[in-house]
Structures are given as structure tokens and as C-alpha cells.
Amino acid sequence: MNEQKITKTEDEWKKELTPEEYHVMREKGTEAPFVGKYWDNHEPGMYRCRACGNELFSSDTKFDSGTGWPSFAEPVNLENIELRDDTSGGMRRTEVVCKTCGAHLGHVFDDLPRVAGKAGGPQEKGGKRYCINSISLDFGNR
Numbered sequence: 001m002n003e004q005k006i007t008k009t010e011d012e013w014k015k016e017l018t019p020e021e022y023h024v025m026r027e028k029g030t031e032a033p034f035v036g037k038y039w040d041n042h043e044p045g046m047y048r049c050r051a052c053g054n055e056l057f058s059s060d061t062k063f064d065s066g067t068g069w070p071s072f073a074e075p076v077n078l079e080n081i082e083l084r085d086d087t088s089g090g091m092r093r094t095e096v097v098c099k100t101c102g103a104h105l106g107h108v109f110d111d112l113p114r115v116a117g118k119a120g121g122p123q124e125k126g127g128k129r130y131c132i133n134s135i136s137l138d139f140g141n142r
Contacts, residue, residue: 004100005100005101006051006052006100006101006102008101010026013025013026013051016051017050017051020135021050021051021135021136024104024133024135024136025050025051025103025104025105025135025136026103026104027104028086028088028095028104029104030106030133031069031133031134031135032068033067033068033069034068035068036068036069036070036133036134036135037134038070038134038137038139039068039069039070039134040064041059041062041070041139042059043059043139043141044059044060044141045059045139045140045141046058046059046076046139046140046141047059047062047070047072047132047137047138047139048137048138048139048140049098049100049101049103049105049136049137049138050103050135050136050137050138051098051101051103051136052098052100052101052103053138054080054098054099054100054101055076055077055080056075056076056080056081056098056105056132056137057070057072057074057075057076057130057132057137058072058076061073061074065129065131067131069106069131069132069133069134070131070132070133070134070137071129071130071131071132072129072130072132073127073128073129073130074128074130075130079099080098080099080100081096081097081098081099081105082096082097082098082099083095083096083097083108084097086107093107093109094107094108094109095107096108096130096132098136103136104133104136105132105133105136105137106130106131106132106133106136107130107131108128108129108130108131109128109129109131110127110128110129111129
């Protein structure tokens with residue numbers, strides 16, 4: 001985990017990020033389903049924060065949730081993310097944020113069976129679905 005917190009002004013973020021990235025990662029927007037570049041990615045590798053490079057999710061825990069966003073059973077390390085209450089839009093959800101730079105990544109839901117081992121394996125009740133915006137992620141082989 002990157003122990004160093006990254007703090008930048010909003011003007012600095014605007015210069016570094018595209019308008020779409022800024023909207024999702026800094027203004028807590030959501031990209032449309034089935035359009036992000038990683039929702040249907042099946043390659044092995046590591047998903048990192050697009051804004052700072054913090055390791056977030058392994059492809060080993062990625063599964064097809066049918067929602068149109070990359071979905072993961074768990075983060076690579078709980079210390080790399082922060083969970084926050086989100087009551088925006090008249091809903092009660094849990095926001096997933098990069099702990100290093102504060103970028104909005106998506107939301108986590110308690111609505112799926114837990115996946116034992118690789119995605120698609122035996123399931124039992126109680127699993128989490130980390131529903132993450134592709135635009136908040138970079139992907140690379142390990």
C-alpha cells in the first residue's frame with residue numbers, strides 16, 4: 001500500500017484528468033453501464049487507481065455481475081480503499097474511495113452470493129459486490 005496521501009487542489013486534478021475522469025473521480029459521477037473499457041475485460045492482471053496508481057483489485061476476484069460495470073468480490077487489500085456512507089440521490093449506499101488520493105471509485109453492495117475461489121465458483125450467501133467505474137481504473141499485467 002502507498003502510505004503517502006496525495007493531496008491536490010481541484011484545479012490540479014482538472015489539469016491531470018479528462019473532463020469525464022474528473023466528473024467520476026472528483027465529483028462522484030457514474031459512467032454509463034456497458035461502455036467502460038474494463039466491464040468485459042477477462043485478462044489476468046491488477047486494477048489500479050487511475051488517479052494515483054494505488055493497487056485496488058485483482059482480476060482473480062472479478063466476476064460478471066450483469067450490471068455493465070467491473071465487479072469484484074473483494075479488494076486486493078482493504079487498507080487501500082475507504083468506505084463511506086453515501087445518501088446522495090435519495091439512496092443509501094456505501095461509496096468506495098481510493099485511500100491514497102480520495103478518488104471516487106464506485107460503490108459496494110451486499111447483494112450477491114460470496115464467490116468461493118475464482119469467479120463463477122461455488123457460492124454461499126453474504127458476498128459483496130464492489131461495483132467500480134472503469135474510468136476510475138488502470139489495468140495491467142502483474
